[in-house]
Amino acid sequence: MVIVGGGPAGLAAAAELRRRQVGRVLVLEREGEPGGIPRDCHHAGFGWPDLKRMMSGPAYARGCAARARAAGAEIWTESSATRWRGARTLQVTSPHGLFDVSGRAVLLATGCRERPRAARLVPGTRPAGVLTTGALQRIVHGARERAGRRAVVVGAEHVSYSAVHTLTASGTEVAAMITDLPRHQTYGPLAWLAAGRHGIPLLAQSELTRISGKGRVDGVEVTHRTTGATQSIACDTVVFTGDWIPDHELARAGGLAMDPGTRGPRVDASYRTSGPGVFAAGNLLHGAETAGIAALEGRASAAGIARFLADGAGWGAPVVPLSVTRPLVWISPNALGLPEAAPVDHPFVLRVAEFLRDETVDVRQGARILHRERFRALVPNRSIRLRGGWTRAVVADGGPVLISTASRPREGEAR
Amino acid sequence: MAAPFDVAVIGAGVVGAAVARALSAFDLRTVLIEAGPDVGTGTSKANTAILHTGFDAAPGSMEARLVARGYALMSAYAAEVGIPVEQTGACLVAWNEDEVVQLPVIEEKAAANGCRGLRRLSGDELYAMEPHLGPGARAGLLIPGEGIVCPFTAPLAMATEAVVNGVELRLDSRVTSMESDGSIHVLGCGPDPIAARYVVNAAGLQADTIEGLFGRHRFRVRPRRGELIVYDKMARRLLSHVLLPVPTKTTKGVLVAPTVFGNVLLGPTATDVDDKEDRSTTREGLEYVLAKGGRVLPALVNEEVTATYAGLRAATESSDYQIHFDPVLRYLCLGGIRSTGLSASLGIAEHAVELLAGPLPMTLKRDRKKVRMPPVGEGMVRAYEDASLIARDPEYGRIVCHCERVTAGEIRDALRSPVPARGLEGLRRRTRCLQGRCQGFYCLGGLVSLVARETGRPAAAFLEALA
Ligand SMILES: Cc1cc2nc3c(=O)[nH]c(=O)nc-3n(C[C@H](O)[C@H](O)[C@H](O)COP(=O)(O)OP(=O)(O)OC[C@H]3O[C@@H](n4cnc5c(N)ncnc54)[C@H](O)[C@@H]3O)c2cc1C
Ligand SMILES: Cc1cc2nc3c(=O)[nH]c(=O)nc-3n(C[C@H](O)[C@H](O)[C@H](O)COP(=O)(O)OP(=O)(O)OC[C@H]3O[C@@H](n4cnc5c(N)ncnc54)[C@H](O)[C@@H]3O)c2cc1C
Numbered sequence: 001m002v003i004v005g006g007g008p009a010g011l012a013a014a015a016e017l018r019r020r021q022v023g024r025v026l027v028l029e030r031e032g033e034p035g036g037i038p039r040d041c042h043h044a045g046f047g048w049p050d051l052k053r054m055m056s057g058p059a060y061a062r063g064c065a066a067r068a069r070a071a072g073a074e075i076w077t078e079s080s081a082t083r084w085r086g087a088r089t090l091q092v093t094s095p096h097g098l099f100d101v102s103g104r105a106v107l108l109a110t111g112c113r114e115r116p117r118a119a120r121l122v123p124g125t126r127p128a129g130v131l132t133t134g135a136l137q138r139i140v141h142g143a144r145e146r147a148g149r150r151a152v153v154v155g156a157e158h159v160s161y162s163a164v165h166t167l168t169a170s171g172t173e174v175a176a177m178i179t180d181l182p183r184h185q186t187y188g189p190l191a192w193l194a195a196g197r198h199g200i201p202l203l204a205q206s207e208l209t210r211i212s213g214k215g216r217v218d219g220v221e222v223t224h225r226t227t228g229a230t231q232s233i234a235c236d237t238v239v240f241t242g243d244w245i246p247d248h249e250l251a252r253a254g255g256l257a258m259d260p261g262t263r264g265p266r267v268d269a270s271y272r273t274s275g276p277g278v279f280a281a282g283n284l285l286h287g288a289e290t291a292g293i294a295a296l297e298g299r300a301s302a303a304g305i306a307r308f309l310a311d312g313a314g315w316g317a318p319v320v321p322l323s324v325t326r327p328l329v330w331i332s333p334n335a336l337g338l339p340e341a342a343p344v345d346h347p348f349v350l351r352v353a354e355f356l357r358d359e360t361v362d363v364r365q366g367a368r369i370l371h372r373e374r375f376r377a378l379v380p381n382r383s384i385r386l387r388g389g390w391t392r393a394v395v396a397d398g399g400p401v402l403i404s405t406a407s408r409p410r411e412g413e414a415r
Numbered sequence: 416m417a418a419p420f421d422v423a424v425i426g427a428g429v430v431g432a433a434v435a436r437a438l439s440a441f442d443l444r445t446v447l448i449e450a451g452p453d454v455g456t457g458t459s460k461a462n463t464a465i466l467h468t469g470f471d472a473a474p475g476s477m478e479a480r481l482v483a484r485g486y487a488l489m490s491a492y493a494a495e496v497g498i499p500v501e502q503t504g505a506c507l508v509a510w511n512e513d514e515v516v517q518l519p520v521i522e523e524k525a526a527a528n529g530c531r532g533l534r535r536l537s538g539d540e541l542y543a544m545e546p547h548l549g550p551g552a553r554a555g556l557l558i559p560g561e562g563i564v565c566p567f568t569a570p571l572a573m574a575t576e577a578v579v580n581g582v583e584l585r586l587d588s589r590v591t592s593m594e595s596d597g598s599i600h601v602l603g604c605g606p607d608p609i610a611a612r613y614v615v616n617a618a619g620l621q622a623d624t625i626e627g628l629f630g631r632h633r634f635r636v637r638p639r640r641g642e643l644i645v646y647d648k649m650a651r652r653l654l655s656h657v658l659l660p661v662p663t664k665t666t667k668g669v670l671v672a673p674t675v676f677g678n679v680l681l682g683p684t685a686t687d688v689d690d691k692e693d694r695s696t697t698r699e700g701l702e703y704v705l706a707k708g709g710r711v712l713p714a715l716v717n718e719e720v721t722a723t724y725a726g727l728r729a730a731t732e733s734s735d736y737q738i739h740f741d742p743v744l745r746y747l748c749l750g751g752i753r754s755t756g757l758s759a760s761l762g763i764a765e766h767a768v769e770l771l772a773g774p775l776p777m778t779l780k781r782d783r784k785k786v787r788m789p790p791v792g793e794g795m796v797r798a799y800e801d802a803s804l805i806a807r808d809p810e811y812g813r814i815v816c817h818c819e820r821v822t823a824g825e826i827r828d829a830l831r832s833p834v835p836a837r838g839l840e841g842l843r844r845r846t847r848c849l850q851g852r853c854q855g856f857y858c859l860g861g862l863v864s865l866v867a868r869e870t871g872r873p874a875a876a877f878l879e880a881l882a
Pocket of ligand 1: 004007008010031036037045080082112134162284288291292
């Protein structure tokens with residue numbers, strides 16, 4: 001068994017596969033240490049969904065790696081999967097050499113990244129001081145440097161507040177946060193901490209429309225989305241947060257079918273991709289969820305993988321796509337392979353495009369409603385978990401499964 | 416002041432670097448003076464990176480002649496020193512009847528320029544060659560010789576060859592004054608003025624300013640901005656040729672081209688601007704190229720963008736190059752190299768040497784050192800996939816920039832090369848690090864620490880310099 005990516009998802013899968021008696025489990029991790037993104041997140045907030053304990057990112061990362069190793073998985077660090085050399089064979093580049101590794105099954109758990117400035121097409125000059133949260137954390141915690149004197153943070157979701165925390169704790173003043181949505185998308189206390197304690201204004205329904213400065217950033221222009229009013233803010237640092245994109249290059253290079261909503265590989269509820277023997281889990285499937293959710297997915301994927309390794313079956317059966325309509329933007333997993341390798345009792349992950357109150361989410365196949373679930377509040381950029389279980393009622397010849405909100409059952413197709 | 420140089424070349428863009436390299440073959444004392452912190456930081460780093468055959472140049476012009484010559488020289492030189500070049504060929508696409516009737520005219524022009532092998536394409540043939548082309552393409556013209564080249568490696572290779580063969584490279588030195596006694600020119604550029612018997616003006620956008628120092632006012636440079644979008648590697652499968660529009664009287668138009676790093680370029684715009692330093696992108700410019708790109712290659716606009724940038728063409732009142740030699744003044748002007756300088760550079764340099772060789776006696780050196788640039792092109796075997804290289808030195812197996820697969824060994828080499836990288840920006844152009852889709856999300860911190868360790872300078876110094 002070859003696992004690409006030693007983050008929470010890959011490591012949780014490795015531990016669980018070993019627990020299920022899979023003979024040899026190899027994790028390929030391109031960085032010098034396993035653990036994935038949490039290694040650089042020096043704040044508490046990890047471990048709740050999967051371990052029911054709160055801890056810091058580095059402690060959580062070490063725990064993930066230790067559990068995988070204790071279970072008997074091998075972890076090769078500084079080992080980057082750089083190319084497919086066969087359906088389940090990967091070329092690996094490492095200081096120990098260039099070689100191929102083959103597995104009877106492969107799990108891709110390569111994570112996701114934030115869209116940087118260029119990908120968001122923000123015009124202006126190209127000065128120094130424009131970062132993502134990922135780069136910021138690695139500068140502050142890895143290289144032990146202060147990012148700048150005065151920063152503007154683009155985004156107002158969980159990770160944006162991580163960025164604010166990293167900036168303020170390392171001595172950078174935050175001049176403003178900017179979101180194109182009507183309000184912040186994080187927990188009340190986090191938003192209060194930023195606005196109240198640090199006095200950081202949140203510019204809602206606004207976009208960053210220009211970056212200026214030669215050499216170093218000297219300011220940004222912010223435009224209100226409805227009034228068109230612009231304002232300039234002086235700063236020497238801009239941090240782009242959120243707006244996740246799966247690190248899907250290996251998945252695409254392998255010719256796997258992709259989901260247009262998540263931009264990750266399409267998987268069924270057993271985490272099977274369209275490639276026989278190739279599975280995927282974690283943030284590669286959908287952009288950033290919490291580490292705990294990524295780990296739970298990794299663990300859940302192990303059931304299907306173990307089954308596949310035992311009987312080699314599972315591909316060739318009918319696959320029913322799950323599609324969403326606005327204001328839902330995506331669901332993951334986004335297909336059902338019938339029959340699923342294991343009962344689907346783990347939840348699905350959903351995203352919405354706008355704030356919704358007292359909303360019901362319907363799952364239907366043709367005219368049949370398979371599942372209804374009521375939510376008090378649905379918040380964009382925030383994880384929504386839809387219960388599983390209803391998948392048993394899905395039939396192979398009943399057409400696609402549609403997930404929508406009850407108040408707007410068919411409004412527009414999802415992107 | 417030190418003894419005068421035989422030749423001072425002002426500007427280490429691709430043109431100045433090519434001239435310095437050509438002069439380094441002779442027993443001359445040459446200095447290459449550059450205002451910026453590195454070689455190739457002007458227009459030479461921000462262009463469309465096409466290796467033009469010159470098929471559409473104005474027949475009989477200086478540009479037509481030097482692009483054709485430069486093309487031939489560059490193809491050979493690239494192979495010799497390891498500059499990434501791919502001869503992809505170009506498809507000129509006609510989208511309506513007006514454009515279709517232009518095709519034979521362009522074919523004739525190419526013939527007049529001595530460019531052979533062009534082939535007319537029907538709509539069906541076009542779609543067979545480029546299946547992702549948007550609907551409505553009527554006919555096309557295949558120009559098999561057109562190619563793509565690495566705009567970063569080209570000037571660096573030339574400057575490196577110049578330096579290892581004895582040319583002195585003065586960076587961070589902006590020429591601001593000139594005094595002359597009729598035979599020796601003294602160029603003021605910071606604390607150490609430079610004396611030289613001959614001066615070559617290869618100052619790009621500032622060529623008219625240097626002209627002024629010599630009392631010449633033959634042209635004025637009016638920058639023409641071109642904005643571009645770079646798409647991620649996943650877009651590369653969408654095309655195999657450079658896709659050109661039918662040019663109009665005013666512009667060559669927006670093209671879609673593969674790059675030697677395996678990306679796809681969309682652009683450029685053409686807007687006259689006043690500020691020679693203003694390389695900012697604009698909302699209008701990016702929207703304009705996006706609209707054009709969506710028509711040519713609809714699937715492209717759904718792909719991820721890795722960079723946007725703008726370059727400034729050194730446009731003048733004339734459409735042709737402004738190459739003028741004043742033997743009495745001992746001054747050679749290589750100005751107005753507007754939109755084909757990357758392709759023409761070696762042709763321009765050869766011509767410059769011919770001109771200088773009239774009054775300036777020069778003989779070829781007996782032994783000349785060759786250079787070999789590290790393989791950064793996708794068409795080459797890169798370090799991370801070179802088993803024997805990694806076996807010899809494990810640092811080539813240690814990937815530090817994952818998106819572009821740059822190894823610690825390559826970073827180290829670039830910091831120690833004859834024209835070394837002095838910061839992250841220089842490393843970017845030498846190794847590709849930080850040029851990828853994540854723009855530092857994963858690797859910035861680690862790279863900064865690595866460079867700080869290698870150079871013994873504080874990490875903060877490199878963060879400041881990062882663009
Ligand atoms: C700034 C920030 C703050 C966060 N804060 C929190 C928080 O407070 N609480 C929380 O629960 N979650 C938080 N998260 C989210 C959490 O970090 C992720 O959900 C989690 O790391 C996802 O795990 P993963 O295994 O899917 O991906 P990752 O952690 O991204 O791991 C993927 C791994 O794959 C490796 N890899 C990729 N490609 C290859 C290849 N080709 N070859 C070899 N290896 C490869 C990568 O190096 C990486 O180690 C935060 C995320 C960010 C960016
Ligand atoms: C958008 C765009 C697309 C293009 N596409 C292509 C293409 O596809 N193919 C192609 O062949 N060409 C292309 N070109 C043209 C090509 O980039 C230029 O012709 C070429 O780079 C010009 O090189 P240069 O050395 O003359 O100028 P530059 O690269 O600008 O170099 C001039 C150098 O002189 C220095 N300098 C200026 N003043 C002084 C001073 N006083 N003292 C010391 N140093 C000084 C500057 O710092 C600079 O480094 C394009 C150009 C643009 C803008």
